Amino acid sequence: MSTQLNVGDRVVVLGGSGFIGSHIIPALVEAGVHVVSYDLYPPEHPLPAGVEDVRGDIRDVAQLTEVLAGCDAVLNLAAAHHDFGLTPSTFASVNVDGARAVVAAMVATGVSNLCFYSSVAVYGDAGPRPDETSTPQPVNDYGRTKLEAEGVYREWQAGGEDRRLLVIRPAVVFGPRNYANVYRMIHQVARHRFLPVGKGSNRKSMIFVTNIVAAILHLWMRPALREVEIYNCVDQPDLTSAEILAEVYRGLVRRVPPWRVPLRPALIAAKPFDLIARLTGRNLPITSERIRKLADTETSFAADRVRETGYEQPVSLRAGLATMVKWYLEEGRHVTPVEHLPPETPHV
Numbered sequence: 001m002s003t004q005l006n007v008g009d010r011v012v013v014l015g016g017s018g019f020i021g022s023h024i025i026p027a028l029v030e031a032g033v034h035v036v037s038y039d040l041y042p043p044e045h046p047l048p049a050g051v052e053d054v055r056g057d058i059r060d061v062a063q064l065t066e067v068l069a070g071c072d073a074v075l076n077l078a079a080a081h082h083d084f085g086l087t088p089s090t091f092a093s094v095n096v097d098g099a100r101a102v103v104a105a106m107v108a109t110g111v112s113n114l115c116f117y118s119s120v121a122v123y124g125d126a127g128p129r130p131d132e133t134s135t136p137q138p139v140n141d142y143g144r145t146k147l148e149a150e151g152v153y154r155e156w157q158a159g160g161e162d163r164r165l166l167v168i169r170p171a172v173v174f175g176p177r178n179y180a181n182v183y184r185m186i187h188q189v190a191r192h193r194f195l196p197v198g199k200g201s202n203r204k205s206m207i208f209v210t211n212i213v214a215a216i217l218h219l220w221m222r223p224a225l226r227e228v229e230i231y232n233c234v235d236q237p238d239l240t241s242a243e244i245l246a247e248v249y250r251g252l253v254r255r256v257p258p259w260r261v262p263l264r265p266a267l268i269a270a271k272p273f274d275l276i277a278r279l280t281g282r283n284l285p286i287t288s289e290r291i292r293k294l295a296d297t298e299t300s301f302a303a304d305r306v307r308e309t310g311y312e313q314p315v316s317l318r319a320g321l322a323t324m325v326k327w328y329l330e331e332g333r334h335v336t337p338v339e340h341l342p343p344e345t346p347h348v
Contacts, residue, residue, distance in 0.1 A: 003073075003113045003164030003224040005217075007032035010071040014058055014102065015078030017043040019178045020117065024075070024213045025051060031217060038067055039078070041340045045177065058098035059346035064105035073113035075216075076102060080342050081119075081142055088141045090344045095145035097346075099152040106156065114153060115166040115220050120205070120232060120301050122147040122169065131302035132169075132230045157228055164224040168216055170233040171301055175209030175320065176327035179337035182206075185294070186328050188286075189248050196256070198263040198295035200242025205234045205301045208320025211313050218311045234303035235317040241294050247318055251325025266291050 005011070011028060013021055016037030022045050028035050029048045036052040037043065047053055056063045058078040068074065080086050080094035099116075106114065121143035122136040138144040150167055157165035174182035188194040207215075215233045239247070249256045270288040277287055293299075315323070 003162060004222065005033065005073055005113070005220040008034070009073055010034045010036065011073045011075060012036045012038055012067055012071050014038050014074065014076045015117075016047075016053075017041050018077060019175075020077050020173065020209070020212070022177055023175070023209050024077075024216060027213045027217060031221075036067060036071065038064075040342065044338070057343075057346045058094065059101045061101045061104045061108075064101055065108045068105045068109040068111050071109070071111060073115070073220075074102065074106065074111055075115045075117070077117045079117070079142075079146070082339065082341060086141075086341060087344060090342060091141040091145045092148075093344060093346070094342045095142075096148045096152065099149035103152060103156040112160060112163045113224075114156075114164065115168065115216065116150065116153050117216075118146045118150055118167050118169045119143065120169050120171050120234075120299075122150070123301070128298070129300050129302050130232075132232055132305055154228055165228045166220055166224075167228065167230040168212075168219070168233055169230065169301075170212050171205035171207050171235075171299070173207050173209055173212050174324055176324065176332070178209065178324075179332075179335075179339075181290070181294075182321075182324060183328065183332065183337075184290075185245070186248050186252070186325055187333065189245075189254070190252055190328070190333065195266070196242070196245060196260040196295075197266040197291055198241075198260060200245065200260065200295060201240050202296055202298045203238040203300040204241050204244060204294075205238050205299055205303075206244075206317060206320075207233055207235045208315050208317065208323070210315050210320070211235055214314050215306055215311055219306065219309065222309065231306045231309075232301050232303040233306060234301050235313060235320065236303060236307075237317070238300050239317055244321065247321040248325055251322050252329070263291075263296055266295070 011033050017039035025035050026048050038054045038056050080091045122138050123130040124137040124139035124143050126134040126137045136147050138147050153165050157163045246256050267288045273286045274288050
């Protein structure tokens, strides 16, 4: 069985109803791949013609085995990843137990080609600008369980001579139909509820959704290497938080305020919001952690390895931000985001 993704292959996309799935499934179909989308929840946007849509939990070995029968490859996008509303046990159940279930189903069906969508969150405190050789030191449940899931898949890959494991570690991914932090920032600026904080000189690695889709397809359609393939996926060059904010204001046809709130007073002012978020479990747009992440925390990652394979970034980071703002103005601001939190125990 070939471990290079080919035209005509049957690919099961786990977590296909999510943001990344809504972009990569049409790209796979366009590339001539037959797709089965497997998710707990129905897709919020119509799937391309011919795509099979299956409801199911990533932890359900029996159903996974049934769906994987006769398929050529698996793309695992399914994950517990929200900042709020999830317990450590839910992260472990979905991300790690889910990986074990996927492995069991692949072994049962003989599937030998897996692309796992991991995260740069595995690096945590690994130091400045970590690359794929850096020792991961995750600092939160998401990063820890993503790294543990990678370990589960490494054991599977080592157990068979012809098994391929492609691990993608993206930075923050943004683009149309994503309602996470970049959307919240655009939304707050558009509503005149955003104040620039700190110097804004900290670099923030990001990747536009068109680019992460292009990177995955480029890597997966190349001949497999004998070892585990791990790639950071980041748009280059990085922008500082001040430059990112300037692009948002430009897209909204607004002027960036000529002054910035000092970081320390802003963090103090956010304390009441921290308390409300802690007591209610609500995902508030303003917290001290969000302010620190945007205005002060340096999150920059090396991504030279993927470019050494011949990958060329289709869209510049600035153009991606402009596209995101344009989508927000035309469509995104009129949508009430729906967050689907995975259940703590398998939904079977």
